Amino acid sequence: MNDVYIGIDLGGTRIKAGLVKDGVILDKQMISSQSATGLASSLPAVRSLIDGMLHTHADAGQLKGIAIGFAGLVDPVRRKILSTNDKYNDALDLDLDGWIRSNWNVGWYIDNDARLAAVGEWRYGAGRGVDDLVVMTIGTGIGTAVISGGQVLRGKHFQAGCLGGHISIQYKGRLCNCGNRGCVETYAATWSLQQRIAADPSYPGSSLSHAAVIDFATLFAAAAAGDSLARTYLDDCMEAWGTAVVNLIHAYDPEIVVIGGGVMSSADLILPGIREYVHKHAWTPWGKVDIRASSLLNDAGIYGAVYALQHSL
Numbered sequence: 617m618n619d620v621y622i623g624i625d626l627g628g629t630r631i632k633a634g635l636v637k638d639g640v641i642l643d644k645q646m647i648s649s650q651s652a653t654g655l656a657s658s659l660p661a662v663r664s665l666i667d668g669m670l671h672t673h674a675d676a677g678q679l680k681g682i683a684i685g686f687a688g689l690v691d692p693v694r695r696k697i698l699s700t701n702d703k704y705n706d707a708l709d710l711d712l713d714g715w716i717r718s719n720w721n722v723g724w725y726i727d728n729d730a731r732l733a734a735v736g737e738w739r740y741g742a743g744r745g746v747d748d749l750v751v752m753t754i755g756t757g758i759g760t761a762v763i764s765g766g767q768v769l770r771g772k773h774f775q776a777g778c779l780g781g782h783i784s785i786q787y788k789g790r791l792c793n794c795g796n797r798g799c800v801e802t803y804a805a806t807w808s809l810q811q812r813i814a815a816d817p818s819y820p821g822s823s824l825s826h827a828a829v830i831d832f833a834t835l836f837a838a839a840a841a842g843d844s845l846a847r848t849y850l851d852d853c854m855e856a857w858g859t860a861v862v863n864l865i866h867a868y869d870p871e872i873v874v875i876g877g878g879v880m881s882s883a884d885l886i887l888p889g890i891r892e893y894v895h896k897h898a899w900t901p902w903g904k905v906d907i908r909a910s911s912l913l914n915d916a917g918i919y920g921a922v923y924a925l926q927h928s929l
């Protein structure tokens with residue numbers, strides 16, 4: 617009893633770590649990630665976060681395991697990172713097993729970050745009680761994962777359900793960093809948003825031209841203040857997300873779709889538009905897919921990671 621677990625969410629812009637005891641996050645800490653330059657340089661800071669939380673909340677020997685959600689393709693059986701895409705590219709060669717064993721000597725687990733966020737929503741959040749769900753997390757990129765028939769969908773090479781951000785919504789569209797054309801990420805994720813807006817002919821006359829960074833919070837605020845360029849791109853993003861959700865529904869036949877990520881702090885602004893688009897375009901003769909906001913938000917990945925570790929999913 618009183619076992620303690622650490623969940624780590626290695627996202628594109630932030631690294632979150634949480635200490636979980638009796639199924640509840642007792643403490644969580646966050647640092648900026650330098651994902652473009654790699655993971656190794658952040659490991660000392662992650663170690664300090666973990667040790668700080670353990671010092672405050674746990675006695676020696678209480679830590680039973682560490683679970684990691686990683687922004688890339690992962691084989692959770694061999695605990696091996698399989699592929700990265702402009703985030704933590706050095707992680708393919710990192711000895712995470714050695715790092716964890718030498719620092720804490722406990723069992724550990726790793727899987728795709730969006731997949732673990734889906735596990736979190738399924739067991740503790742907006743997907744509780746539902747056995748067929750798709751989770752789409754919108755942020756730096758777009759992560760997706762699928763629970764189908766009460767099982768975490770993995771596929772032959774552990775990438776089933778995880779590449780929803782790289783489903784094409786324009787087959788002659790923008791070239792993506794994954795090699796595909798027209799991926800939803802190239803239209804409606806933070807990494808591409810700034811590029812697209814800055815290249816728009818209306819950009820110099822928009823309030824967005826004064827923003828240091830154009831992320832979704834900036835876009836939503838400018839749209840609410842009446843900036844027409846921001847409104848145009850907000851509407852475009854909602855159509856892109858709606859199209860992606862329709863594709864995911866056609867692929868995986870879920871009962872619900874849970875949408876997460878930082879944009880859900882403005883759920884009232886975007887969910888109605890996504891629902892309207894999806895209900896108009898999805899082929900679901902049995903009824904309407906319930907499109908919900910994440911209820912765990914930033915904590916989904918930590919809860920899901922620890923659940924997956926405890927239950928050897």
Ligand SMILES: [Zn+2]
Nearest residue numbers: 782792794799
């Ligand atoms: Zn792509």
